Amino acid sequence: MIRLVLPFLLALLTALPARADVEIQEITTPGGLNAWLVEEHSIPFTALEIWFRGGTSLDRPGKRGAINLMTATLEEGAGEMDALAFTRAKEALAADFDYDVGDDTLTVSARFLTENRDEAVALLRETLINPRFDQDAIDRVRGQVISIIRSDEKDPKDIASRELKSQAFGDHPYGTDSNGTVDSVTALTREDILTAHTDSMARDRIYIGAVGDITPEDLSTLLDDLLGDLPETGAPQPVDIEPGLTGGVTVIPFDTPQSVAIFGHSGVERTSEDFFAAYLLNTILGGGGFESRLMTEVREKRGLTYGVYSFLVDKDHADLWMGQVQSANNRVAEAIEVVRAQWADIAENGVTQEELDAAKKYLTGAYPLRFDGNGRIANIITGMQIQDMPIDYPATRNDKVNAVTLDEVNDVARRYLKPDALRFVVVGQPKGLSSTN
Incomplete structure (x- = not known):
């Protein structure tokens, strides 16, 4: 029965009156994390955003596509749970987690009910701190990524976009497709995925926003528990570049x-x-x-x-x-x-x-x-x-x-x-x- 609650609440929240006069509180946790919070206690539900600056532009030389593949594999098992067990645990809590990555940002989005907050956050923590990266999961997601790459190679818009990026940015990470190529993704090892994780998901590049049924004190405790064991620092950010486009x-x-x-x-x-x-x-x-x-x-x-x-x-x-x-x-x-x-x-x-x-x-x-x-x-x-x-x-x-x-x-x-x-x-x-x- 609980599985029906979160979709209902999401629909209800979408229907709330639009407003831009939100009251944002800035908090700093005892562990030194900064976050912005909008309290909204009318519905027992919280939305949490955790963003890491850097994204796929942090791929190491010769490892293009590693951070994209790593991000797509985060929820394919964590801690003692394989992919199937993790999915069942998440559904039982009516929680929703989403992991995405672009050129500059890796984002983690979480939605959970107040009554299940502790269990949902503990489950989310496993994906951030203790992802399994089982070889079979990596290979399964790798196949999906390669399928996307091959599809994009036949899409005129993607072809045009890749060429313009190449002309604009050359050897800079912006100049190539963040998915990687068939060859680069095929060659990625589990060790490359582990390295991509520590390079991109570190405490020195976190930005946090939370909205919903949670107090500043509870959010502070939650964030230190959730993120406190991440590496302190990740890979250095890329250099700035002036686009090299000519008429x-x-x-x-x-x-x-x-x-x-x-x-x-x-x-x-x-x-x-x-x-x-x-x-x-x-x-x-x-x-x-x-x-x-x-x-x-x-x-x-x-x-x-x-x-x-x-x-x-x-x-x-x-x-x-x-x-x-x-x-x-x-x-x-x-x-x-x-x-x-x-x-x-x-x-x-x-x-x-x-x-x-x-x-x-x-x-x-x-x-x-x-x-x-x-x-x-x-x-x-x-x-x-x-x-x-x-x-x-x-x-x-x-x-x-x-x-x-x-x-x-x-x-x-x-x-x-x-x-x-x-x-x-x-x-x-x-x-x-x-x-x-």
Whole structure:
């Protein structure tokens, strides 16, 4: 019967009123761990986020894919439990654990009921401190990862993304697929997985957010018990890198009726005083759905695509301003020219006050909707920490957006938008388009 409770509570929490005026408490445990907490005692449920800075960019040379494989194997048995026993124990507690990893962050998400908190946390602790990494489990997950890699090798979007990353970052960890290659993943040993665990999951890189039915005192005790036995330090973080993209087109032939184009140049640091102006500018350019310039010019006026987008990519060690468009092989060249023309027009002539006001309304109106449940809030407040945002950011964010002036947005457009530096990677059989440079 208890197994039905957690899905019900998750649905109920999703239905709670959205709010951005959350009250965040900062706590430091006796063991020296820092965490942010939002107490919510109306429902006997807690969402916990534990993030480790570094992610797959910490893979050792020649071991690409090790941290991804390790993360995917964390819940395949822990302590005295094999994979099946662990799954049964988790289900019996109506607990939910999720492990994920990206270029810069390894994340652990846990959801548990107050009545089962101690047992759920003890079970979670085993996966973090005492994962088994049985050889049969590693081999089973390895097969799944290799299947994903082979599937991605046939996906035009993934092909384009890998090529753009390679051109942008070269030998830096950002320059290769975090899943690894078939050869690199095949060659990984259990010892490599153990090394990946200690390299990436250490106390010197932890960020923690908790939301729900738990007090600061109980959370402090929980965290020291849960994380106190992790290694003090992990592998060193990668160096910063300036994207090496140059203007032009790269065409990768691929048998498909539509071509995919992914494009970009250097971006804006999240900590820059220009970021909010750039964020608004990108909303106008290509991040604001059907009201954006790119969508209007490429889709609505010319019918060249179903969708075209631009977005800011903020990595720990590099920043990009990117976009994507997909179009028929005989029209993709025109779509690219329209994208480049819009990039150049805004860089030279800026945007209008009407466009800026609409972008502000869009961004400020949508923001509170993100705070629609304990899990989402825990995710947000942990992300705030890893991005060095102030604890009052949810309350002040919309004010920061509204404070941006038209002159500031257009100044950012002149300084950051570089149409001649855009590199387009096109995968397909584009007509009238060939590789340059």
